Amino acid sequence: MKKLLLLLLLSSSYAYGQRNLTIDETVFGPGKFAAKSLPAAKWIKNTDAFSSLDSTYQNLVSFDVKNNWKPQQIASLSDLQSAIKTVLPNEKINLRNFPTSYQWEDNKRISFQVAGENNTYGLVYDLATKTAQVKNTLPKEREGEEIGSLNTQSAYLVGNNIEINQADGQKLQVTQDTIDGIVNGTSVIHRNEFGIDKGMWWSADNKKLLYYRKDETMVSNYPLPQWDTRVASIKDIRYPMAGMKSEEVVLKIYDTETKQTITLQTGEPKEQYLTIVTWDPTGEFVFVGVLNRGQDHLKLNKYKASTGEFVQTLFEEKSDSWVEPQHALAFLPNNPKQFIYQTDKDGYNQLYLYDTSGKLIRQLGYKDVLVTNFQGFDEKGSKAYYIGATNNGMERHLFEVELKNGKTTQLTKTNGVHNSSISNSGKYVLDQYSNLNTPNIVQVIATKDGKATPILHATNPFTGKINLPKIEFKSFVSADGKTPLNARITYPTNFDPNKKYPVMVYLYGGSHAQMVTDRWLGGLGYFDMYMAQNGYIVFTLDNRGSDARGRDFTRVTHRNLGEAEMADQLVGIDYLKSQPYVDAANMGIFGWSYGGFMTSSLMTKHNDIFKAAVAGGPVMDWKFYEVMYGERYMDTPEENPEGYEKTSLLNKADKLKGNLLIIHGAQDPVVVQQHSMEFIQKCIEAGKQVDYFLYPTHEHNVSGKDRIHMYDKIAKYFDNYLKK
Incomplete structure (x- = not known):
């Protein structure tokens, strides 16, 4: 009986020690909870040995077959600092860690760069003699x-x-x-x-x-x-x-x-x-x-x-x-x-x-x-x-x-x-x-x-610290009935299939990006994890047009961006709506850049699905996008007027339903702010209400501490409209 009581106490203490992510950790969590690895691991030239930094980032170690792949220290930061000071006595260079960008010149020498007050120096360091040579000099202010x-x-x-x-x-x-x-x-x-x-x-x-x-x-x-x-x-x-x-x-x-x-x-x-x-x-x-x-x-x-x-x-x-x-x-x-x-x-x-x-x-x-x-x-x-x-x-x-x-x-x-x-x-x-x-x-x-x-x-970096939600892979067939599609579903913490949960669909959908892979957490982002921990089912699907599936998987989007992609997303959405634990009346969608385009497209062309949406840096009309990317997929507006008309959202603002928050960086040189401003104007003319937030100093992506502010805004926006 005492043993059982002890086990109960231990399990209770263990559960109490775990918590959900904070909003700050949606941005800084990947560094804070990173799985252990071998930093800067590289094969040593002309050998069957490799090197990496040790866990302190202060020493370079090697692994070779002769030592049964056990680590042996071969260089230290202190020795490196001494060598640098000898060849650059007038520069104040204080490295906090051994340079992760080092490269092997041969099996005894490494090269790397260090920054001084006025110049950047390319050095070669000899591990045997513990001496360095300056091989090249670059001005610090360079492009x-x-x-x-x-x-x-x-x-x-x-x-x-x-x-x-x-x-x-x-x-x-x-x-x-x-x-x-x-x-x-x-x-x-x-x-x-x-x-x-x-x-x-x-x-x-x-x-x-x-x-x-x-x-x-x-x-x-x-x-x-x-x-x-x-x-x-x-x-x-x-x-x-x-x-x-x-x-x-x-x-x-x-x-x-x-x-x-x-x-x-x-x-x-x-x-x-x-x-x-x-x-x-x-x-x-x-x-x-x-x-x-x-x-x-x-x-x-x-x-x-x-x-x-x-x-x-x-x-x-x-x-x-x-x-x-x-x-x-x-x-x-x-x-x-x-x-x-x-x-x-x-x-x-x-x-x-x-x-x-x-x-x-x-x-x-x-x-x-x-x-x-x-x-x-x-x-x-x-x-x-x-x-x-x-x-x-x-x-x-x-x-x-x-x-x-x-x-x-x-x-x-x-x-x-x-x-x-x-x-x-x-x-x-x-x-x-x-x-x-x-x-x-x-x-x-x-x-x-x-x-x-x-x-x-590496052990699970969340164990005993963070409530890790259940993540599952799903497979669907594309809207044309021909192609398998990969998806990921993340369940709320302490998921109960007898309850109903709101949904956040997170998507990108465009070329050269893949959201779902069989890696740690399945590619789940920390904001997705945060939302799941706070009671949402989070769903992501890689539609036709996305990366790593071959020529035909991508080319189906030619001259009609968004159409096949939306059709595939609807396959996943229909699955969600069929599940008894999904609150189909409280579904949201969030995407950035091409994902912002997809989000806005679904909110206007399939406007009876989502109660709330967030579109970040969205393309609203491909005629405002740049030549190289735009013309590859859409040809020119003169060559493909029907495609540009069909994919434009400016002529579909009157179809908008639900609650849409548009976020844009005022300095965006990729999807220029004109996209969202033109759409806002069309919404005004159509009598449609839209929420709009601008980050004055940011370009296409909101980064740093301001990204915490952005994620907090998005989470509260969904909470406001999707949680009863």
Whole structure:
């Protein structure tokens, strides 16, 4: 009897110790309750060993097979600080943690950056001698940078122009444009579509710098009011709307020895997209994907680096919807005549082996696996590795493919989302993964026999602290009856199936985003968890048009954004309404950006479902959205007037029912505030009441402490209308 009483007391104490998230933790919770992991884990070059930071972030440790994968300290922050002070005695540099951005130069030296008062320094640290060298110097005030492979040549942007710091300390002025709207070397090209994340590339010998030059002088200025002065001012941005004049971009090469610049002859028309830019390993040629403005015809072109002249088109890719190149070419390490090209032209984004004459050597795709992260080659250059989406996009696994015959092996097997990488020899996999009920597991897998050696098994970070609601995956069939759809449902804390609960549907629905995967918590956001803990059923579904399901899953939205997506969302909503524990009279919906567009669409086109809704940064009419994204999916307003009319919400404001809160950032350069203002005006004209809230200093997303304010507002809005 005493034993039973003790157990009851212990269980009561345990339950009392747990609580719901606070509103602050909807923003800061991911850091506070993160599952344990190996921070900054990386394979050490030329070895079968990997490194990571220890739990204190003060030391670098290594794991290798000789020590049965047990951690051994190989560098400390204190030794690193001493080395930095020796080579930079006049700089005040005080690192709080060992640099997480370190990279292995070889098996004994790491490189990293540190920021001083006036400059940023690129250093190489020798672990054996505990000494450092300054390899490059960058001004602290810069817009972007590109460091050569030898760590000695550093290019960077000052304003709209490029400068180079050389190994001998000499500074080269590459460009000197002073006209507003002429921008050199920036990664903000074509509004960062087509996988563009950099604007400069060094040749393999570090002697030539390839860079974008953007002319947007002809693009309309768009005014963003600034409220930080007594009299408000205007900040102009260049914003080409669908169907309007777009930027003109060329690629140039600067030779650091001759100090001469040449332009690649990419030809006419000037309004085209230059993508997947790649240096030939020999430095003789540059490869460029030239995509027409209609985004349905790609040419992979070859140019001579010494003169810029066009050499040949290796191959072309066409589509009746769109072609969307996303990844630069990957040349084989031991064969400069062959490269990997990624495309979804056959249904799924997969690998294709080509030679530099444009001949397809081999398709390297495997079943319906979609490549999400190409990881390179083994040391012999005979095998390639990639992370691929499987199980209808729910999982991510590491795959190995033999280049000579396409034989493919799946190297990770446990269900979940794997963040894995291969050692240089190809003998071992460093595997970190999670799934719905597993916070994080780190292990090393031997590729020869599949034997796994455990490194870390993270415990549930919420246990004894936070009430974790029940989360389930659901599967539905798309509205056309053909395609499986993934969904996630989160139940209120202490869920009772005999009670009825209000619902919050959280959605995005647009391209290049996936909300539901088999990772820890199923991808559940902390605000979703907060709402479930406060009595809501929270539901999310990935409709057709979203990511990681292949070409046909996405292309169904062409010229009619929102239509197939809404039809799929209604499948999930109908399921919810059929459940006895769902209070169908008190359902809400929340989405941001494309999700804001979806939310507003459902509130006007299917206006008898939701009693309350929150649309953040919503697209209200695609003619106000920018060229690159908008025209890919909708074509131009002149080419597709019916589609623009059908998807616009401005002509449907009179159909609005329920309670709609629109939130917008006044400095939004992505979905400009004109979208919501135009819709508000149409609601006024139609006699429809709408709630509106503006964040004066924020852009497309509300971040930092203000995000807490935003989530508090949204939660109270739903409570006000959906809770009896």
